[in-house]
Amino acid sequence: MIRFKHVITRTPSKTLIDGLTSANLGKPDYQKALDQHNEYIRALQQCDVEITILPANDQFPDSVFVEDTALCTPYCAIITRPGAKSRLNEIEIIEDCITQFYCNHVERISAPGTVEAGDIMMVGSHYYIGLSARTNQQGAEQMIAILSKYGLTGSIVTLDKVLHLKTGLSYLENNNLLATGEFITKEAFSHLNIIEIPEQESYAANCIWVNGNVIMPAGYPITKAKIQALGYNVIEVDTSEYRKIDGGVSCMSLRF
Template identity: 60%
Template sequence: MFKNVIVRRPSKSLVNGITSAPELGKPDYELALKQHDSYIEALKSCGVEVTVLEADERYPDSCFVEDVAVLSKNCAIVTNPGAMTRKGEEKEIIDILKDFYTDDKIEYVKAPGTIEGGDVMMVGDHFYVGLSERTNEEGAKQFIEALEKHGLTGSMVPLKEVLHLKTGLAYLENNNLLVAGEFVNSPEFEKFNKIIIDESESYSANCIWVNDKVIVPAGYKKTKKAVEDAGYEVIVVDTSEYRKLDGGLSCLSLRF
């Protein structure tokens, strides 16, 4: 169960964030703010304490706070983002983490290693790490070494198509795994009860489990029904403006 969540408000510079889908257009900043408000309220309804960080205009993608750290019950690991325009974001989270973790429980991934939290999926005490354009093998190696130092384990998963590991996966606890695209037949995830996302709704594979409730992006009826059929209470939140920057529900928070 999660007790705490950290989010960062979107900056006005959000409109200049990284995207692989320029055809979707630039984010509407005012609408993004309203969607962020709804996201925070959805999280609070799951019984967590939400720490809201101020927007950082220096970093257009800084609302995607998940990428700058990975938080667990045993330790916090500060990442080293692989996207050049995000270098430095990770430094802005360190003082916040010290409100929750002692110095000896905070680890750091350093160059030439790169890793982003969107490439990390926690399943109990084990962490799957996607090797992507943003997360290299050296970064994954340092990350797994840090986990092992604190009694946790990790393994690497090569990615072929998606930006981040959690672009196509969401662990819903109880051995239930939402899967889409390249992960449907992936041998690394054979042991899970798979909830397969329809190809037309692949974006919605990025859901988040928060204390037995599942937050699902708005507009994906098949995914919503599949999650409900698996026995979960579903909360729907619109993330249309974040999708324009390759962002989803998990990207917008650190949950621990």
């Protein structure tokens, strides 16, 4: 089983309130979002990892969602090419930090490929890549080719409704997969132990496993009980302001 040593996060910028969204939940409250991000950091501090906190960047409202800008594997990092035009240049403000950790093992997605790593889920040495409005076929194929150079594998999964693959999925190690909506019956995941998250708690399908702990959004008791029943230590964090801009627990960190 993997064990994470490092986590990278970025302080939310004041322009967060203008982040991309399809949620129709209103604009985030910046101070509340900042408090929630601090709570998220405190949750990670309980997971035996070294945390790098990058400074806020007002040029990019969505830059708090560092997960989309790079895929960090045990052997290499792959700088992505975000599919949202307003996020495309976010890779320029993450690359130096990634290079500090991975030195000469940094790869890049190139045009016309687009990839946001919120569409990529790691299960052991295999990476599921969702085709979405943000990740296209060329990007997914480039990602698989790069992974293969390092002895890793990848496969493509089609999405019907959700923004990102991990909007509706979370792999919790030990063969356990949280899934909601369209993913419950997808053949690609049928070999895993699927824990069904009901539609009314679908937002909670996006969690993160960090060294035996599961960090999840607060306020979803059915999902929490199902995760606890699997033997994980559950840490809840309030992400209400990030939900307003289509963000979840996994989006706010790179873990490797």
